[in-house]
Amino acid sequence: MIIAIPELMRARYHPETLPHREPEIKKLDNIYRRNLLYPIGKCSHVTRVLGPVGSGKTCTVKTFTHRIKKDTEKHKVPLRIVYVNCKLGVKDRRSLYSRILEAITGKTPPSYSPGEYLDRITKYLAEEDLYLFLVLDDVDYLIRRDKRSEPEGGLVYDLTRLGEYYPRRAVNILGVVFIAQEQGFRDVLDQSERSSLGFLVIRLKGYDKEELLDILRSRVYEAFNITAVPGEVLEYVCDLTTHGDYKGDCRYALGLLHTGGLIADESMSDQVQVDHIRKAVSETCWGPSMEELYSLDMQQLLILLAIVQALRVKARAYVMIRSVYDFYTMLSSTYDVEPLSYTRVKHLIKELEHLVGIDYVPGKGVRLMDASLDDFERVIERALQQVTGTNSCNPPL
Ligand SMILES: Nc1ncnc2c1ncn2[C@@H]1O[C@H](COP(=O)(O)OP(=O)(O)OP(=O)(O)O)[C@@H](O)[C@H]1O
Ligand SMILES: [Mg+2]
Structure with a gap:
């Protein structure tokens, strides 16, 4: 085998050391270390980490949080580091806050308004004497989406003005990092949000x-x-x-x-x-x-293969999820995998939409963005081969 340890080439794997990103990790360290190790001032700095696709934004911030976590544990700081990728399963500001509350309490919260979620997050941190360090990755994606329904205010406004919202409460959020692509991030914000963002920006070049x-x-x-x-x-x-x-x-x-x-x-x-x-x-x-494709699991890959097969058989540009599900159940029996429910498959298709080259349009169904069916199929089969360790042209019967 040419690739001795395939896991180390997957998208989710972040190496311990990052050549050419140590200066940026150091900058984050300079901004946050003191406050995180000695959380007396309780002052939350907001930093933006901006740069083009694949410039190492996510892994730079994650390397910083891994390292600082070890140190805060040594100092016995009761710190929760919450990382949310705003492209994955976060519909709007409300669902973002719900995810954050769930991450710090460990319980699925009931449905509240965005303001109530924020109130509960800050109250919980204060009552439990906990601190929070928040990383919102691909936040531009969520902001843009939110602005269409809510042009005024929004999550940037909320998270940069917590001290004003709760003047009589210790807001134990020690830092917020917004990760985004450079272009268009500021343009989409309103004047009050722009002014409260501050000046802490770490720019990564390709x-x-x-x-x-x-x-x-x-x-x-x-x-x-x-x-x-x-x-x-x-x-x-x-x-x-x-x-x-x-x-x-x-x-x-x-x-x-x-x-x-x-x-x-x-x-x-x-x-x-x-x-x-x-x-x-x-x-x-x-x-x-490709890196993302290779990090998908068996079920996700079977769903993608089912989309290809359904599109081929129906010979249409779009195919309904119901048809995809029929092909998926056939494939899961071929591959001897317990099939997921229809609702779960539908949910996964919506999640996969942002990772791989498929597009879901309610009422119309799923389509491939740019690839030909043959090319898409070949890549999915290769990824399946990685997961099953077999040649997927001859799946296990
Ligand atoms: N300096 C580096 N050393 C080693 N691997 C790196 C380095 N920079 C990036 N990578 C790897 O390249 C891939 C892309 O990096 P990353 O996900 O951090 O980019 P990004 O800027 O967040 O991209 P996107 O805008 O698409 O989210 C990851 O697998 C990451 O581990
Ligand atoms: Mg990223």
Whole structure:
């Protein structure tokens, strides 16, 4: 096997050390360390971490929170670090606050208004003598969506003005980090939100070629058989990633390398060759992050395969979830997997919409965004192969 430890190439895996992001981690440390280790001032700083896709925003903040968590535990600070990806399963401001309340109390809360949730969050923290550090990833996505229904105020206003909302209560929120893509984040906010955001901004640039080479070398060193990826291949991946549309997107570079490794394995080669990378590009130039695809579980992959099969059989641009479900139950019996309920499958399709190249339109059904059915199917089958350890063209019967 060319990839010795496939888990280390998955999207959810964040390495311990991040080449070329230590200065940004240090900046977060400078802003928050004192306040988190000695939470006397109870003053919450709001920081924005901004940058293009794949520039390492999420892993930079997560590395910081992992490290600071260890230190706060040593200092016995009763701190909850809550990370929410606002693209996944967060419909609006209300459901965001509900998620936060659930994360700190450990209980599913009843339905409240956004204001009531905030009230309960701050009250719970004060009563239990707990502190909160909040990371809201892909927050621009949620803000944009919320602004369509609620142009005035919103979550930025709420979270930056807690002290004003509750002047007589200790607001034990020690920090809020907003992670977003640079473009359009400020434009969507109203004047009062912009002014309360403050000046703490950490801007990440897309990686340049030399930086990407260092990163890929360190990731290859961890995950691949060490002799399996020649320097020329790494250079080629970095060239592709720093020219054209991808502008230093590390996720794309890792995805290409991962797919190239799998293609090399399929062709019984003991090294990744430039041509394997070319194939990886041609199969996946339609967009969804390969890294994300490889981190999906068996059920999610079967649902995607069912979408492809339903679209092929119906020969329509959209297919209703009901039809997808029929194909899904057939596939789950082929793969000997306990089928999920219809409602669960519907929910997963809505979640997957933001991760891979599918689009769900209520009333019309699901469609593929850019890929051809064949390309999409090939990639899903390869990902299935990773999960099952078998060739999915010949699934277990
Ligand atoms: N400096 C680095 N060293 C090692 N791996 C990195 C580095 N930067 C990014 N990565 C990896 O690249 C992938 C993308 O990084 P990350 O998810 O942090 O990007 P992002 O800026 O949050 O992207 P998006 O805007 O799409 O959310 C992740 O798998 C991450 O582990
Ligand atoms: Mg991210």
